[in-house]
Amino acid sequence: MIRNRVCLLGSMLLFMVAGAEAGIFNTKHNLGSTGLNAASTFSGTREICVFCHTPHGGNGEAAAPIWNRNLDPNGFATYDQMGTTTLDAAIEPVGSVSLACLSCHDGTQAMDAVLNEPGSGRDVPGFSTGLWIGQAAPVEGRIAQPFVASNLGKDLTNDHPIGVQYAGGGYSLTAPAGPGYDTDFHPAASEITGTSRVWWVNTFAPGGTGAFERTDMKLYTRVGNRGGAYVGEEQPYVECASCHDPHVDDKPTFLRIDPVGSQVCLTCHNK
Ligand code: HEC
Ligand code: HEC
Ligand code: HEC
Ligand code: HEC
Numbered sequence: 001m002i003r004n005r006v007c008l009l010g011s012m013l014l015f016m017v018a019g020a021e022a023g024i025f026n027t028k029h030n031l032g033s034t035g036l037n038a039a040s041t042f043s044g045t046r047e048i049c050v051f052c053h054t055p056h057g058g059n060g061e062a063a064a065p066i067w068n069r070n071l072d073p074n075g076f077a078t079y080d081q082m083g084t085t086t087l088d089a090a091i092e093p094v095g096s097v098s099l100a101c102l103s104c105h106d107g108t109q110a111m112d113a114v115l116n117e118p119g120s121g122r123d124v125p126g127f128s129t130g131l132w133i134g135q136a137a138p139v140e141g142r143i144a145q146p147f148v149a150s151n152l153g154k155d156l157t158n159d160h161p162i163g164v165q166y167a168g169g170g171y172s173l174t175a176p177a178g179p180g181y182d183t184d185f186h187p188a189a190s191e192i193t194g195t196s197r198v199w200w201v202n203t204f205a206p207g208g209t210g211a212f213e214r215t216d217m218k219l220y221t222r223v224g225n226r227g228g229a230y231v232g233e234e235q236p237y238v239e240c241a242s243c244h245d246p247h248v249d250d251k252p253t254f255l256r257i258d259p260v261g262s263q264v265c266l267t268c269h270n271k
Pocket of ligand 4: 165217264
């Protein structure tokens with residue numbers, strides 16, 4: 001009995017140490033009641049992943065895995081709509097993984113508005129009656145004014161372009177670095193997996209190799225429709241999660257690499 005208790009205590013401590021050690025637990029993306037550094041926490045659950053992922057019954061339309069939220073692609077203004085730009089590349093409507101980020105960061109949906117609530121059943125009383133504290137409290141769980149820095153809104157014309165072809169679109173399934181490739185950018189690396197090509201831009205993060213790692217800038221495959229080179233073909237695009245990894249706590253603002261010396265920018269831009 002005593003031994004069991006000691007074991008239990010031991011494993012609880014291990015769990016606590018592991019939980020507190022690294023990763024999303026320590027970040028503003030821990031929205032549950034255990035959120036330590038969170039600007040907003042919700043009393044309805046101690047779970048973390050549930051605000052974004054569900055093991056069952058995820059949103060089949062989403063470009064993020066087993067996604068637990070509704071997406072709203074309507075009403076966005078994209079970077080190219082600000083009038084004169086010097087863009088070489090085409091911009092697609094807001095989609096891909098960016099739409100998943102914006103399901104919270106456009107400030108229109110509550111963060112606890114999930115498809116499958118934690119617990120038995122889809123609509124769980126203990127979760128539904130939970131309360132927000134922190135920034136989300138006065139706005140019913142939404143990221144809203146006056147917290148403008150994390151509320152991007154629907155007007156994305158003043159944000160770094162997303163849904164934008166990498167390097168002018170000079171890449172495709174058959175042309176890993178084709179004739180249209182724009183040398184204002186560092187070349188993307190790629191590999192064929194199945195029938196698709198996946199692309200990324202290598203960083204020089206410590207311990208990095210030529211293969212894809214979470215500390216590389218991830219590019220997202222989309223089929224371009226809005227003009228530019230390679231319309232109708234799979235090409236690499238820059239999306240929110242190209243620069244950010246929503247799970248990491250070892251870099252500021254969920255960046256994939258340390259922004260010291262503007263390394264984030266210089267990974268892609270040849271400046
Ligand atoms: C705030 C939202 C959010 C939370 C909370 C979150 N994720 Fe994610 N996760 C995402 C998004 C967005 C993607 C897609 C990212 C991409 O395409 O690189 C993703 C991708 C993943 C992936 C596949 C790609 C990868 O990066 O490995 C795994 C596995 C994953 N999440 C696991 C988890 C687990 C486990 C938890 C809880 C401990 C969690 N996530 C919490 C948003 C979240
Ligand atoms: C479930 C809702 C939700 C989703 C989905 C989500 N976030 Fe967040 N995110 C938040 C909240 C809440 C905060 C804290 C807001 C604040 O402090 O004003 C936050 C903060 C951030 C911050 C600022 C971190 C800091 O240290 O100040 C970044 C960067 C960020 N998110 C990027 C992303 C990206 C990129 C994605 C998609 C890959 C994403 N988020 C998806 C809810 C979400
Ligand atoms: C090209 C790279 C890049 C892309 C794409 C990108 N971000 Fe960021 N983002 C950054 C960098 C770099 C910072 C840190 C800025 C700083 O330190 O002031 C940042 C900061 C943020 C912050 C914190 C703002 C603050 O000042 O507290 C949020 C929230 C955020 N990004 C969300 C998003 C979302 C959502 C998307 C997609 C719609 C996105 N980002 C796309 C590079 C990017
Ligand atoms: C993942 C790759 C990537 C990263 C990282 C990145 N960019 Fe970009 N950036 C692009 C692409 C692609 C475009 C579209 C440019 C074009 O086609 O002319 C772009 C466009 C821009 C533009 C607009 C150019 C125009 O002609 O309107 C500016 C300014 C810019 N980036 C600055 C930055 C800064 C500053 C950072 C770091 C915070 C950064 N970028 C990080 C890929 C990236």
